[in-house]
Amino acid sequence: MGPAACSAVPAVSQWLNEEGDWQADAAYTLGQIGDAAVVKPLVGAIDFEVGSGRDRRTRLRNRINQNVARALASLKAKEEVPDLVKLLEAPEASTRDAVLRSIGTIGDPSAADVMMENAENDDEPFIR
Numbered sequence: 001m002g003p004a005a006c007s008a009v010p011a012v013s014q015w016l017n018e019e020g021d022w023q024a025d026a027a028y029t030l031g032q033i034g035d036a037a038v039v040k041p042l043v044g045a046i047d048f049e050v051g052s053g054r055d056r057r058t059r060l061r062n063r064i065n066q067n068v069a070r071a072l073a074s075l076k077a078k079e080e081v082p083d084l085v086k087l088l089e090a091p092e093a094s095t096r097d098a099v100l101r102s103i104g105t106i107g108d109p110s111a112a113d114v115m116m117e118n119a120e121n122d123d124e125p126f127i128r
Contacts, residue, residue, distance in 0.1 A: 009035050016045055024063040031071025039077045042068050046083060052091035065090065066098035073102035081108045088114065093124040100127065 012033070015026035027045060030038040046068050050061040065087060072080050084106075087099045100118055103111045122128050 006033060006035050009033060009038060013038060013041055016041060021060065024060065024067045027064055027067040027071050031067075031074035034075065036075055036077075039072065039075055039080060042071050042075075042077075043080055043083050046087060048086060048089075050090070050092070052093075062090070062092045062095050065092075065095050069095075069099045069102040073105035076106055078106055078108050081106060081111050085111055085114050088118055093122075093127060096122065096124070097127050 009030065012026050012029050015022050016030065023045070027042060030042060046065055047061045050058060050065065052058070052062075069084055069087065072084065081103060084099050084103050088096055090096055090099070096118065100115060103115060119128055
């Protein structure tokens with residue numbers, strides 16, 4: 001994107017860091033802007049401890065994780081594949097699906113074995 005989009009990075013990053021329903025959209029937007037400077041703040045927004053539940057906060061945290069994975073894929077953040085691999089342990093199937101797709105988009109061959117293992121062993125048929 002152009003300079004105008006890059007000038008939006010500080011404001012959008014602030015939205016990512018302020019707790020609220022907008023955080024997942026902010027994560028996705030940062031990926032679309034395409035500025036590699038946002039990789040570390042995106043990784044910092046990952047919640048590795050979130051469970052699988054129907055309450056509002058849990059759904060939001062899972063959505064943030066999904067959009068962070070998508071943003072890292074848009075940025076081709078190969079150096080963050082280990083964090084994405086760790087996120088594959090998430091109990092939420094839609095998060096694991098987003099992470100697998102993101103790792104595939106990034107195209108890091110070092111994650112091929114992990115992707116195959118998940119494809120063969122995940123409990124969810126749409127992930128296998």
